[in-house]
Amino acid sequence: MSMFCYQCQEAAGCTGCTIKGVCGKDENLAKAQDLLIYVVKGIAVYGAKGREVGVVNKEVDTFVMESLFATITNANFDRNVFIERIRKGLKLREELKSELIKAGVSIENSNANENWLNKMLSFVGFKKEEESKLPEAATWFADNVEEFNAKAETVGVLATKDEDVRSLRELITYGLKGLAAYVEHANNLSYRNNEIFGFMHKALAATLDDTLGVNDLVALTLETGKYGVEGMAILDKANTESYGHPEITKVNIGVRNNPGILISGHDLKDLEQLLEQTEGTGVDVYTHSEMLPAHYYPAFKKYSHFAGNYGNAWWKQTEEFEKFNGPILMTTNCLVPPKDSYKNRVYTTGVVGFDGLKHIDANEKGEKDFSSLVEHAKKCAAPIEIEKGEIIGGFAHNQVFALADKVVDAVKSGAIKKFFVMAGCDGRAKSRNYYTEFAEKLPKDTVILTAGCAKYKYNKLNLGDIGGIPRVLDAGQCNDSYSLALIALKLKEVFGLDDVNKLPIAYNIAWYEQKAVIVLLALLHLGVKNIHLGPTLPAFLSPNVANVLVENFGIGGITNVEDDMAMFLG
Template identity: 45%
Template sequence: MSMFCFQCEQAAGCKACTGKAGVCGKTEDVALLQDDLTRELIGLAVAYDGKTPSKSAVKVMIEGLFTTVTNVSFDADAINKTIDAVKAEKAAVNPSVRLDCGTPGEPLKLWSVDEDIRSLKSLILLGLRGVAAYAYHALVLGYANDDVDAIFFTGLRAIARTDAGMNDLLPVVMEVGNVNLKCMEMLDKANTDTYGTPVPTTVPLTIEKGPFIVISGHDLYDLYQLLEQTKDKGINIYTHGEMLPAHAYPKLKAYPHLKGNFGTAWQNQQKEFDNLPAPVLFTTNCLMPPKDSYRDRVYTTEVVAYPGLVHIGDDKDFTPVIKKALELGGYKEDKAMTGINGGATVMTGFGHGTVLSVAGTVIDAVKAGAIKHFFLVGGCDGAKPGRNYYTEFVQKTPEDTVILTLACGKYRFNDLDLGTIGGLPRLMDMGQCNDAYSAIRVAVALAEAFGCGVNDLPLTLVLSWYEQKAVCILLTLLALGIKNIYLGPTLPAFVSPNVLNFLVENFNISPVSTPDEDLKKILK
């Protein structure tokens, strides 16, 4: 049976990817295996109804959900191994579980129910996949949370219910958002406890001559291991995509061979990696099917997998990557590269620790009228036309406004020089997508300082979405009651008209239009 997938922003025709392959590059058989994996994870959740999941069950649940996030695993063999692990966990607790979720090799049955129920179940499932990605990174560093672990099981059990109505599912949708805030807080603590509090850092985009390795994704522990294993080997390390904020963590930036950032956002990799004289290590989602011109130098680790690529296992022995870097040799001379807008450097490191340390300066600037409005312009980047909206929006913001940003959507404008306000940059990169927690912390602190609610602040969120981590962040914002969000470049295909109307009426979510029109409406 044909695949059916509408979990990401690039779903074909803004409806769904069907047929033999998805727009992301996953094949029909891989898409159906991911549905089989999801079906087994739902079964595992049902098997633990009324019981506390074991640590091994939680681990396989998190890994399984993360595996199904867009641009993570394209490898049927790897997915089958995960399915077997889930089956083994389920058999150990309740081998007799039976579900009404369709049969193996077919799309999930939940996709074919009433569209409003399907929409809410999709928000739960896709939100849980995003939460799982963050929980995975925290777990790697030894951090876990009982509420976070539990939501995967309770959320999937809600999806399994055939009698659930909108009133049953809406609270679960909001609970996924609430728990994701705890998950992002946990990951923030894991990262800062382990690597220090991020500090403002200027990151060069020039690639120095000689051997180098590009590391992409989100996992800071993988970067740390790679830095340790490449010490004194004459190999430089460059971040890519969502790994850029790593430069701001003191323990990581202490390595002198962590040199700078290569390229821009994930969707440009097939062009930017073309005939690259260096290997690339993918640690999390963001992998695209590699072209022949660089396929032999792409490596995967963690749950990332692609047929024919060398995978680095749990031992984290990056020797094959290191050997490839020395073999390829890098560029013969320094290679000057720039961001999308021609800038030679970018800045990062403006997490809540930094911003709140100068909160007094920010508050005084607002009271004095120097800062009239804050914008959070961030989220996922993507290839679909229309995303130049975010570049134009930032360029057209008045000089008495501040732009906070996070995630890979910032590559549309993070090399722009927008000047300063009161000694602070007008454009401040808060970090990875999970660092939406920093933005929330700052917003709450400002609201407390001015004695008002977050929705009363001169603050507007202008978000771009692509995949499931953006979904769980949106659910967190909604669970916190944050309103007046601008969302684009298109609205999710899995949200039904009735559910969309609910979000518009209760949270005033608006689709982006044009920068001029939206700025006029925001700053009226």
């Protein structure tokens, strides 16, 4: 087996990619990512201890966050980036170890009562035994690529032999990757929550602990969901305090006659800087995929050259980027390996990368210079129009709360019989057409609550409205699933219910990558049950772990539209 990866929904055969990733990564890249995660877990052992003695290293916290994010599906395909991250991670780990020594923590094994080793092992969950040792990830060191390659062969997913323990360790790790993505967006807007960083260290260190059993790891999985809620909350605060609360907005999906720049991904700070630097240049800016909800924020509406949304979900970019004509800026994950025909027009920033693409880094102040894109755009033709019309969105929690009376009246009168949360991700699989058909066949007295790129399966359908309330309420990006949770909790309060699961809300969610994992764990932490995931259940759920989720939370899969519709509406 040249590699093994099963972190995304498109894992080959619903079991795992073993030759080349469906996403496009090869075995060398996959193993470099495995080794980086191994190094990050070793850092986390010291990071967890550092919290106990008051040593908090912001650079280390940021490195762990960015490294987790960089290994998310479709984020970075440049192996050299991971090799350099491994080097930097080992260096930071040793520096953090030195900080602990300076803080009076002895690494000498001289006094059994004050043994630093046993105290650390106890702190992260290891048993105090005479023969206890730090996990190898906390001590292994190398300084050349040959040694990196050799080590990478031994530290992948399958290094954990017990299937159920492996499943839960990976579930926690993937949740942390999704959490890291949301925390980084908040961090870019200067919003940080140190408790979240502390939990990342604690949870990563725990995945190295062979004394933790299934029950321990299940508890840690749910705790990951707790911090998922906190991560999405701080990002919501960062976005709304920086750019205003999203409001109902009609977004143009046609094109203008000016040259344009297409921005994709999730990072609103990058969009803000791009809009500032393109103002008055004659170059329009269009959003793509998960950047669509940026149009809902009041702060961005002042830019007359913010032209609209171009195209659909991330997986269609190979045909849509071809037709856009101008440069494309990828700000976060969801990059598909680009075709040679437009590769010279794709720029990356942040954790995104691909060998041969131009990368734009931020300076020490977090500022990015996008002038190269502007000059590039001026030499390009205007985008080719691929569709016309408008789509409506902006139904985040603040906007829906403003409509609460109207929504409640519609429910009480029977005009709205049920809400369907159809948030999550879109993807290439033809089986995802299920969600288009499901939306089309829903009764006219139902409303879809959505967030994430899953909406592209139905947000351009003419599904009408109920008394002026659109039948598709788009809250925004995948991280804005937090809004959907707040809306549910608000409705629970308004209707005087003691359990959110008594609301007329069904959950039929599509997933693809690790940000969807943290959303799922966050919903479980909030007590939401009977969530159905599709188009397939995650390959990383062992049969026993899947059974735990089914028995305790009612997690289920999907079958076909007719049967599922009957089940949800039964």
